[in-house]
Amino acid sequence: MYSSTRVAICGAGPSALSQLHAFESARKSGLQIPEIVCFEKQNDLGGQWNYTWRTGFDEYSEPVHSSMYKNLWTNLPKECSEFVDYSFDKHFGQPITSFPPRTVFSDYIRGYAEQNNVRQYIQFNIVVQWISYSEDKKKFNVLVKDLRKDETRSEEFDYVIVATGHFSMPNIPYFNGIETFLGRILHSHDFRSAQDFADKHVLLIGNGFSAEDIALQLYKYGAKSVTLSYRTKPKGFKWPNEVKEVPLLVKIDKETVYFKDDSSQDVHAIIFCTGYLHYFPFLDNNLRLKSTNCLYPPGLYKSMIWLNQPRLIYLGMQMQAFSFNVGNIQAWYARDVILGKITLPSTKDKMQFDMKLWQVKEEAVQNFPDKANFLKEYILDLIDATDYPRFDIDGMIKILLECLKSRFENLITYREKTYASTLTDTTAIQHHTPWLREMDDRLENFIRK
């Protein structure tokens, strides 16, 4: 049933689950597949979508992976994050809203994993500690630690797939005088509950997706004021009166923060919403991806195959939109490379030539529609090489752009809009309680009529 080839998959978040599904569906269709071993350091599957109250380190002194917070509701319509062969309709058996809370997304991801029978491949509470490649043996050596037993062991693999995500290691720049600050300082990775900041004046550094959503959470849960400090330009939303945008922070003195436009303010807390680093401490130097959050990470052919050692494959490392679909398609492509159905270019130069073409395209990207179109082209390029089902990517882009526009119309109510699934045509329903008044993100509350 299994060939003698061994494949290690690091992580069991949505990208890895797609990879397992790709192999399992090949096996079910009668193909011989490699022996697959998936190592996951958490005690369950789901990756980022597993909320934890912990910050810093977990019960085994491993860095906490998830950056999600209590009461997180998706800020992009679920219709842009629907697994092509597992619709939300199929999972819930009824239409749901377009912007569900984390609990609902997490339940959906779990359903996808269970329906595809992939849990059998995953070893939980196993952290990958070190991966190197032996040119002599033509094998990867993978050192893992069983966290419950506190024991390490090494295994050899022919391929390694890294699906450990890139939203876990905080990027924290220095600001002049920060050591004098009298209040609380944290990164959005450690933000768990907006209730902690009720009646407080809060400064958010950054104005990307995280800052925008945390600002709204803080407003919702009663912060006295929220100030977002931007580096290049303001978002330009119609913020509620309690929220404002200011230029970059230049200095901190005790409780006072000073900005580039000479304005200042006293705040109780500073939250860094300054993004994440691609961080792979478990990979040997010659295997380690070094990238910013971009559309086409350097050193990766097709944004996924490590140029210097094509038996090392990274999943989900580019800037994310339609993340579940991109993950799925990459997984299909990776599987077909490993099964020998896709032949990679014969030389490194040929791969580099292809990468260069994509990098030139990336340089021309200026705005969100350009990003979406880049991803569309990328998706189609990969789909063409596999038997992954085609789907209505134009329809998904349309929904995404409509949603981004509706945020400018009303940032508080955009989550009340409903979109139609490009897979099933079902139009989402409105949630029973408007987002601003909905304080209960439990699944049971969500699906009650």
Ligand code: FAD
């Ligand atoms: P992850 O979900 O990060 O999974 C990686 C897995 O690898 C984890 O389970 C982790 O424990 C494991 N791992 C890490 N290191 C090791 C190791 N050394 N050994 C073993 N296992 C390891 N996407 C959307 O589509 N819609 C949204 O609304 C949305 N909101 C988001 C909000 C926040 C706050 C964040 C942080 C992300 C959000 N995302 C959203 C993006 C989200 O990251 C993706 O949806 C998805 O989780 C990416 O899947 P992944 O499998 O690539 O990575």
